[in-house]
Amino acid sequence: MRIDDREWNILNVYEQVEVENRGELSTDVVTIPNLSSIRFRAENYSFIQTVPENPPEVFKKLVDDYLRSGTRIRYLEIYSFPQFLENKDAETYKLYVDELQLERTDYDEFKKFLPIIGSQVRKVNVKYRESTKEILKEPLIINCLELSIKCAINHQENLEDLLLSLRNMKISIVSWNFDKANIKDLAAKWKDIQKPIGSIFTVTIKDYDYILDVFDVLKQDLEAVPSKVKSFGNTFFSNSITIPIEEKSEILVYGGPRTTEHSSLLWSLNMEVVPHGTIIYK
Template sequence: MKVNENEWNIGGDEVEVNTSIRFRGDGYFFLHDIQKESGAAFSSLVDHYLKNNTNIQKLTVCVVPEFLKKKDPNCYRLNVKELRLEGPDVYQSILPIIKHNKLEKINFTIRANNLHLLEEPFVKSSESIMLRFPLWDPIPLNNLLLNLKHKNIQIIYFRLPIDEVEKLAVNWKETRRPLGDSFSLGVEEYTYVLDVFDRLQERLGATPSRIEKLGSKYLSHCVTIPICEESELVVFGGPKSLKWPPFEWTLRMEVMPRGSTIAK
């Protein structure tokens, strides 16, 4: 179980009734063995740290233990801002005890066996979504990216074809996505960002520009596609805030107010 930046790993021997608890926090690691069955140890941990109405910035769920499945949603609910799911079916067990109106971001690895999650109301209604595609043999995209209506979309996809970025830019322009909507893609090298610039200039008539609020910094360089009198689509790149090899950079696309960029 991982809550914000604190992580607990509990593994036990049912016969010997020994449980090993590993705790990893900000610059701190703790390992301890106790004379208690692992399910009971996990239950004690949750009862102590995750009381009813606890506010959680980010909850990572791999497995939902039986005692948690039996919690009464009328008496026990958690206020979770970001939910990261690490299994295809765990959402069915954890959702009843999470307040959906507090959920702002959904984060999961997308595969064929959980593609249906994209149609779930709790996913559709979240403001932000992060989809992680397996490095090898990811599911076919088809129109998946075009159908995402979230305000903030984050994608991890190894060597996403530039054709998909072009299709998305065309779609966002034609559908007049609202101001503030953004898309980000983890990429290996900044050269990918430059290749996207070239493609959008060649195919869509994008204008080489710089983002005014970033001044003359190198990372202010971008390309701009007008949407309407009030907005423009700005495509730019920069270092990834949290590097996850091989993804060192981020390609970003954002709908900004008209005039946010200056043509070079």
């Protein structure tokens, strides 16, 4: 279990024993019953301790003592749902999470957590694959402030319908095959619903030509005009296009630096709703 900067690993304890097999002695590794090894790690501190109970019992005590109802958690990473939590009454037991990490779980496990997680989460991180598609349809995910989606390398994903249904203020996608048409459709949706100032969409890309192609599509289909971002000065990233929404706001589209450590994704394309006057028209 990992919460904020603390991590607990509760493991079986093993020992080597000699066993006889057809008259010959050999060494085997067996589990010692009713014994657990607790490995705790935090910033600048760690310990290993052995306790006289089996791992499921130790883990249950840890959760009962550390994650009491009403606990507020800055960062919670979910793998699988502990069976003993199924006995918790969702009406009286709630955990309030700021950031939820779901990249290593699937929908079946995630939906078991839903009843005990508070109704609002600030940020959610999801790995997009077949087993997690349904996660992205849950109200908790659709309505969180920030949503980060990672797609598999060389996986041709279709995110168009999903993107148009999301209400998040900040959406970031790590993708190797993101369709340019999705950006045009999303920009048109934002313009139509007058998306609020501060809304941001970011997608990783391989080369800057992708950004220029998107500029051309938006200028042709959505009457975008060339612009320059004031706050970027004379830097390369100041090159942009702008789509007017109404008198007080406009959609700014520009290229930026990478948002992931992956070596092949060198750039990001950013779409942001900004107050009128943020940019300079060329």
